[in-house]
Amino acid sequence: MHIISRKRLKDFWEVHPQAESPLSAWYQAAKAATWKSFDDVRETFRSADQVGDAIVFNIGGNKYRLIVKAEYKFGRLYIREVLTHADYSKLNLKG
Helix, strand or coil, X not given: CEEECHHHHHHHHHHCHHHHHHHHHHHHHHHHCCCCCHXXXXXHCCCCEEECCEEEEEECCCCEEEXXXXXXXXXXXXXXXXXXXXXXXXCCCCC
16 A cells, blocks of 8 residues: 555654554555455454544554545555544544
8 A cells, every 4th residue: 555644653653752663563564455445454453443434543552543544446545643542532533
């Protein structure tokens, strides 16, 4: 998958250094993937959830949330947000 953009990950782990390793691992796995549907995502990341038009990944043992939008037909993932679990809990993605 083509991930747009890795800079959001880097910006987050500059503030939260302990997130670098799990975000890098996610990035490498997602970059190597050829997902055609959310079912494919779930084969790689069992804890991923579809919330509206977003995919939410639990990162770093549930310490962080990565929110992406997938354009499967183009092979692209757009990183919307990287959040701590506490900040994610404040969001209302469904409404």
